[in-house]
Amino acid sequence: MQTANIFSFHGGIHPAENKAQSLQLPLGRPSLPSELILPLGQHIGQSSRPLVAIGDHVLKGQTIAINNGFLSSFLHAPTSGTITAIEERLIAHPSGLSDLCIILSPDGKEEWTALEPLTQWQTNSKTDVLTYLAKMGIVGMGGAGFPTQVKLQGAHKNPLTHFIINAAECEPYITADDMLIREKTLELILGIEILQHLVEADQVIIGIEDNKPTAISALKSLLEERNSDIQLAVVPTKYPSGGEKQLIQLLTGEEVPSGQYPADIGVLCQNVGTCVAVHDSIYLGKPLISRFTTLTGDALKAPQNVEVLLGTPVAHLLDYAESKQDKLHRLVIGGPMMGYTLDSAAVPIVKTSNCILAATKKELPTPAPEQACIRCGMCEQACPASLLPQQLLWFSKSQEHEKAEHHNLFDCIECGACSYVCPSSIPLVQYYRHSKSSIREARESNVKADLAKQRFEARKARQDAEAAEKEAKRLARQKAAPSKPAGDKKAAPTKVVPATAPISDDTKKLKVDVAIGKSKLKKLQKQLLEAQESEHLEEVNTLQLQLTEQERTIASLEEQLAKTAAPIAAPATTTEKTPLSDELKKAKIDAAMAKAAVKKVEKALKKAEEINAPEIDAIRQQLKDTQQRADELEKALANPASAATQAEKATPPSGSNVDADAAKKRKIDLAIAKAGIKKAEKNIALLKEQGKDETEINASEWPQKLIVAQEKLTKLESENIPSDADKDDSNAEQQITQISTAESDLAVKVKKQKIAAALAKAQINKLTKRLENTPEDADSIQQEIAATRQKQHDAEALLAQLTHSQENR
Secondary structure, three states, X not given: OEEOOOOOOOOOEOOOXXXXXXXXXXXXXXXXXXXXXXXXXXXXXXXXXXXXXXXXXXXXXXXXXXXXXXXXXXXXOOOOEEEEEEEEEEOOOOOOOEEEEEEEEEOOOOOEOOOOOOOOOOOOOHHHHHHHHHHOOOEOOOOXXXXXXXXXXXXXXXXXXXXXXXXXXXXXXXXXXXHHHHHOHHHHHHHHHHHHHHHOOOEEEEEEEOOOHHHHHHHHHHHHHXXXXXXXXXXXXXXXXOOHHHHHHHHHOOOOOOOOOHHHHOEEEEEXXXXXXXXXXXXXXXXXXXXXXXXXXXXXXXXXXXXXXXXXXXXXHHHHOOEOOOOOOEEEEOOOOOOEEOOOOOOEOOOOOOEEEEEOOOOOOOOOOOOOOOOOOHHHHHOOOOOOHHHHHHHHHOOOHHHHXXXXXXXXXXXXXXXXXXXXXXXXXXXXXXXXXXXXXHHHHHHHHHHHHHHHHHHHHHHXXXXXXXXXXXXXXXXXXXXOOOOOOOOOOOOOEEEOOOOOHHHHHHHHHHHHHHHHHHHHHHHHHHHHHOOOHHHHHHHHHHHHHHHHHHHHHHHHHHHHHOOEEEOOOOOOOOOOHHHHHHHHHHHHHHHHHHHXXXXXXXXXXXXXXXXXXXXXXXXXXXXXXXXXXXXXXXXXXXXXXHHHHHOOOHHHOOOHHHHHHHHHHHHHHHHHHHHHHHHHHHHHHOOOOHHHHHHOOHHHHHHHHHHHHHHHHOOOOOOHHHHHHHHHHHHHHHHHHHHHHHHHHHHHHHHHHHHHHHHHHHHHHHHXXXXXXXXXXXXXXXXXXXXXXXXXHHHHHHHHHHHHO
């Protein structure tokens, strides 16, 4: 046996050890509990995936869940019995939340499944051995539960110089590893030899603190007896010498660089519990179904170490150790430095549970209130990672996560040494944990955002490619279409020969105008919808007129485009104009305007039917008349002579023609005048509801605005009489405006009554508090409450009536 050199690390503390209590009794083996709770997430990484169903009977050591990803592990039945449930149960976690668990009810028979040891592990490939260890569910049993096969695979990134076995167990109260070394010394050494065969390190060192004389003696004797080349390094007792990076520095003198892993500098660490589990799986074929756990604390009559089945509830172990509930102040899983308080004793033991501390109030008193930092620097002196805890505290409090990360926040091992020495009782570790969590969440959000951006860009690229492919196919079809020679057919001298006109600049301009017009139409429709939602009546009316005019403009442009793009029949012998062409053109325009009027009235009728408006019959009659006029114009178009006559009848004398721009402007002015009248009337009514008298109302601006708007409307209505088509459009628009106004007024009334009811309710609450504070004014306050309750009742009754009317509409 060789002895390794010992170095040192920065910082560290010497808290009271309190390890003797749990070493007075021999290793205990509690009885089977009534049920075993087996969480699917007993390790770092993804939770396992269940293989069993409710009602299945399982044997001891049978696989009940398999790994569910790279960082995942297998789970086995700790005893034989029946699966009674797969459900959410409380687990041992700082959050106090639940997780999916398999519930096993033992049958007491302890029937094992067929065990298959790996007897040829020395001749098998290392990949096969690692796969076997993964199936046995072996994980690191001294920290976060990192799957052992993944850690061993990563060890081959660089040649290993040191393979370190962590037996330091530096935290106070915990003696599980000490008892494990005493009870299973041979199994530990054989397990180390298996792992050394897999990692092929130059040196193998067992690091153990000097406060474990019995375990040290047992290791020395066995190593000398086997003439082993495994080195034993006894390090001074100092917390946290059991930390992975600190133990590496103690035994090798090398420091793991920030952001790197021990394997990056040629070092691998394993816990003694993991080594024993490897031995049991290779030599005996037993999966990881139990572990050594320390039961300690002054609230227990019989503190001791026990070999306990995974899934055993903590409450069962407390009963086994004879806990004194009247003295139990805090129940901690883990040690007093890095452990966390349990809210319930119903949580189960898992693969990483090394200690249950049932502490009295004297042992773990309530922490003193946090005070201001006095900048003493003691936290920096105690930090084993050579960080600046005070600086990290400021960054954590001010949410400056980037600066905290720049100051190596993630190198913090959360040992609690800084909090232990802080004279201001600042929970430094809790601040660091919160900052780490915030940084991780931000990173995950950024990753999700990047993925979403990539998906969007990929979708856009795919759509562009599809569009380009369609355009290429279209051009190919156009190029491949056969063209007919102009001289294939001989035309008679007197026959009209059709000739297709080339696409002119006017046609292109019309297409552009149509596209621009449709874009403007969509924009107006969106603006109209927003105005209706915000109940701006004046803006609604104006936008409706603009929308109508835009629709007519688009219809006119499309008609012109159709005529321009259609094949032009050119007579071969003459180019004279047909006598009736002008009259036919006028007749077609009248027919198109009549159709547009029909569509407008149909739209108004549809809107009226949706809300069950009282004007439905009038709108239906209007639709009938408009449809009849459109049918007459269509029939007239069938006969060119009658169409010309009809066009002459429908066309007003040239002297009475109204310029199109003037008519459009007049419509807009009419709508604005009507909206101004409604707005003024609405504001005058609102002033009356507020209790203003006639003098105050007349002094406001609204009566004068009402008079001006009425005079303007009278003047505009008396100027010109609109054509029949304009009348149809005007009537339809008027119907739509009336319906929209009715809806808006009803919505305003509903809103006012809701506000009145809410104000009354708030006033009642205020009066009730006032009644409690000033009981001497009880009579007057109660009268006010009664009056306010009546107001609330009236408002709620009117609100129900208005809501009913709104639903019927």
